[in-house]
Amino acid sequence: MFSKAAVICPHCLRELKLSNMKFFCVPDEDNRHEVKLSFVDKIKGRLPVCKRRFCRNHGMTIREASCKNCGEPLPPQFLFHDKYLSLCALGVAGAGKSSYMTTLLHELRYSGLPWILQAMDVETTRRAQLNEQYIYEERHCLRGTESGTSPKPQLWTIMDNSVKGDKVPTYALTIYDGAGEDCEHIDYTPLDSKISLYLSGSKMLLIMFDPLLLSSVRAELTHETLNASMATERQTSAPGNMVGMVNSLANYIRRNCNIPPGKRIDRRAAVVITKLDALTEMLNGFSSDATILKESPHIHNRGFVESDSKMVDLEIRDWLTRQGETAFLGAIDANFKEVRVFGVSSFGRPPDIRKRLARIRPHRVLDPLMWLLAGEGIIPIRN
Ligand SMILES: Nc1nc2c(ncn2[C@@H]2O[C@H](COP(=O)(O)OP(=O)(O)OP(=O)(O)O)[C@@H](O)[C@H]2O)c(=O)[nH]1
Numbered sequence: 508m509f510s511k512a513a514v515i516c517p518h519c520l521r522e523l524k525l526s527n528m529k530f531f532c533v534p535d536e537d538n539r540h541e542v543k544l545s546f547v548d549k550i551k552g553r554l555p556v557c558k559r560r561f562c563r564n565h566g567m568t569i570r571e572a573s574c575k576n577c578g579e580p581l582p583p584q585f586l587f588h589d590k591y592l593s594l595c596a597l598g599v600a601g602a603g604k605s606s607y608m609t610t611l612l613h614e615l616r617y618s619g620l621p622w623i624l625q626a627m628d629v630e631t632t633r634r635a636q637l638n639e640q641y642i643y644e645e646r647h648c649l650r651g652t653e654s655g656t657s658p659k660p661q662l663w664t665i666m667d668n669s670v671k672g673d674k675v676p677t678y679a680l681t682i683y684d685g686a687g688e689d690c691e692h693i694d695y696t697p698l699d700s701k702i703s704l705y706l707s708g709s710k711m712l713l714i715m716f717d718p719l720l721l722s723s724v725r726a727e728l729t730h731e732t733l734n735a736s737m738a739t740e741r742q743t744s745a746p747g748n749m750v751g752m753v754n755s756l757a758n759y760i761r762r763n764c765n766i767p768p769g770k771r772i773d774r775r776a777a778v779v780i781t782k783l784d785a786l787t788e789m790l791n792g793f794s795s796d797a798t799i800l801k802e803s804p805h806i807h808n809r810g811f812v813e814s815d816s817k818m819v820d821l822e823i824r825d826w827l828t829r830q831g832e833t834a835f836l837g838a839i840d841a842n843f844k845e846v847r848v849f850g851v852s853s854f855g856r857p858p859d860i861r862k863r864l865a866r867i868r869p870h871r872v873l874d875p876l877m878w879l880l881a882g883e884g885i886i887p888i889r890n
Pocket residue numbers: 598599600601602603604605606607648649650651652653685686687688735736737738739781782783784785851852853854855856857858
């Protein structure tokens with residue numbers, strides 16, 4: 508049976524009904540033919556069956572589909588999920604978005620959660636393997652994500668093995684990790700209209716904030732840590748850009764979703780401070796018994812520990828206020844209805860001067876995702 512949850516095409520983000528899909532029977536590599544839905548299929552919400560005489564798939568249910576709106580292929584797993592989760596990572600170039608996404612996926616897979624993570628298409632598999640190999644095997648920092656190209660979302664399915672019974676709940680997770688350079692010009696470059704679609708279509712925005720752009724932080728860190736922890740290509744984006752980015756991002760979403768100015772956007776916004784490992788050098792940083800420096804309790808507690816997350820949110824807000832960054836916090840709170848601040852380190856410690864990494868020990872990278880999952884009722888909230 509076709510998924511009852513609202514299915515959204517992961518490519519063009521338009522709602523998908525069965526009648527918006529084209530189905531293909533592929534009996535072998537060189538042959539494919541379209542299979543139309545019958546009247547009964549449409550009424551029953553059923554996938555079509557090949558009825559072509561002499562086709563070797565005759566009588567079989569057809570799962571190869573593409574979206575009629577945009578023509579892109581729809582992975583078969585996509586049609587059967589119970590919940591659709593989508594994340595969109597935003598932040599200036601070099602903020603740490605791609606490194607974060609790589610370690611997030613790795614942790615999702617290996618942290619002991621009873622979940623099975625599977626890529627839905629070849630492009631997602633390829634990209635994840637490349638990034639994973641770069642960081643975990645070659646132990647090297649990633650190169651910047653290419654800007655100005657049509658962004659492809661990464662398509663994943665999560666199967667939730669913690670639930671007993673015949674039916675394994677399945678979630679579709681799409682991740683959009685674009686180039687920071689494109690985010691910085693969101694409001695005034697007529698870039699790919701796809702970026703705007705991903706923004707307005709995501710359930711949760713991850714607004715990645717690079718603390719190493721703050722002048723108060725830069726004044727306290729050694730040159731080695733700074734150089735190793737910044738993207739080499741471009742590292743001059745001023746923190747002021749983040750306030751501008753948040754405001755133009757909000758305007759953009761309002762326009763696309765028809766939300767009047769002055770009304771808060773009804774969307775989860777996770778503000779994620781990256782590269783936390785570099786801040787431990789700071790005297791004016793976090794106190795050594797701060798919650799944020801402790802290990803994340805969520806996985807261990809098999810749920811989202813609200814009190815821990817609220818404490819971390821408070822500690823970072825306090826820290827940002829001490830750095831004089833109230834404008835950024837103000838911009839986020841004024842634009843989004845549900846905001847939570849997180850702090851992560853993807854690598855666990857800064858790269859060396861040659862951008863080589865030590866053993867990867869991510870810190871709190873799953874926290875923002877756990878917040879989203881709790882909000883969707885997928886994992887319980889614990890106090
Ligand atoms: N110390 C430290 N540095 C990090 C961490 N994550 C990323 N970095 C540094 O930040 C640089 C940029 O990281 P990326 O993940 O490529 O950043 P991005 O946001 O994807 O950048 P664009 O693709 O250009 O938008 C890396 O080369 C590292 O030097 C971290 O957890 N700790």
